[in-house]
Amino acid sequence: MKVSIKENIQDCNELNLQADNIYNCSRQVCANARNQPFKYICKYFKISCNEDSLAFHEDLVNRFSAIEQGKKSYIAEREALIKSVHTEVPTLIMLFSMNRLYRELGIRPFDIEDKYYPSYRFLYVSSGGNSSLECTVDFDVPTLEKFVHYIASVIEKKNSMVCQRQLMTNNLREQIKRRDGYKCVCCGASLEDEPHLLLEIDRIIPVFKGGGKTLPENLQTLCWRCNRSKSDKLVN
Ligand SMILES: [Zn+2]
Incomplete structure (x- = not known):
């Protein structure tokens, strides 16, 4: 298979420095975090709202978006491959022995779950342990995009001036791909020639x-x- 989804996910697993960040806190902090998750994540997980952290999180969005795209390509390519041998493979094998079929086709099945996304958790447990409250925020692509906008807005307030730069959003990524004609500017590979x-x-x-x-x-x-x-x- 041509698609690099596996390497890509491994890349992001390495990136995923702290997969599960847990902060044990009071009930009040946990309740506040539920109301203003980004503010409290920054405060308690020590994420500064500055240009460096803005760029860092933009890059996370960029890489995770590539992974999401890669997942779609991987699935599309796998389906195309299976479709291409469909008439030669008995239906029963298609139904009951997909793993064997994958093996024979040289497709290595692997986990394409979302577990590589970092998450932030506020957890309150009462001293007796009989009452608890939690607030969990998964930094998936849509949430990361919102977080990037949040950091940008805090920077803007601090500087009391309009940000001169654009944010690395889905829109901007699409705009750049369109500008470059959906081609790799380095080797010239294009979506037109390789749909996946x-x-x-x-x-x-x-x-x-x-x-x-x-x-x-x-x-x-x-x-x-x-x-x-x-x-x-x-x-x-
Ligand atoms: Zn290239």
Whole structure:
């Protein structure tokens, strides 16, 4: 299979520094967290609202979105492959022995659940243990996008000026892909030629090299292969 979903998920599992952040707190804090989750997550899990953390979380959205896209491509490619052998495989095997079929087709089944998303939990348990309250926020893509907007709004308030930069939202990612003609600007692979190709948005100057600004000029479309080899080169 061409799709890199497995490597991609492994990437994000490594990224997922603290999969489950739990804060044991009073009932009041837990109740407040329910009302204003982002404010309380920042306060109690020590996430600063500054440009660095904005860029970091934008990158999380970017990478998790690529994974979601990769999952869809993986499933579509798997279905296409199974469809292509459909007439040659007895129905009973299709129904009862999908795992064997996957093995024979060279598809390695693996977990594509959402467990790689970080989550933040506020937990109150009374001293006797008979009363409790909890507030759990999973940082999936839609929640992360909201969180990015939240950080941006806090920065804006602090600076009392309008943010000059754009946020790395789904809209912006789509805009960059459209601008680049749904092609990898590095190797030229295109969605037109490979319908299941995983295209990702890359910062030309990465965040850790001072390229925190999310400006269209600093963004480009890369296929997952080129993006992987770029990050390998940067790390090594
Ligand atoms: Zn490429």
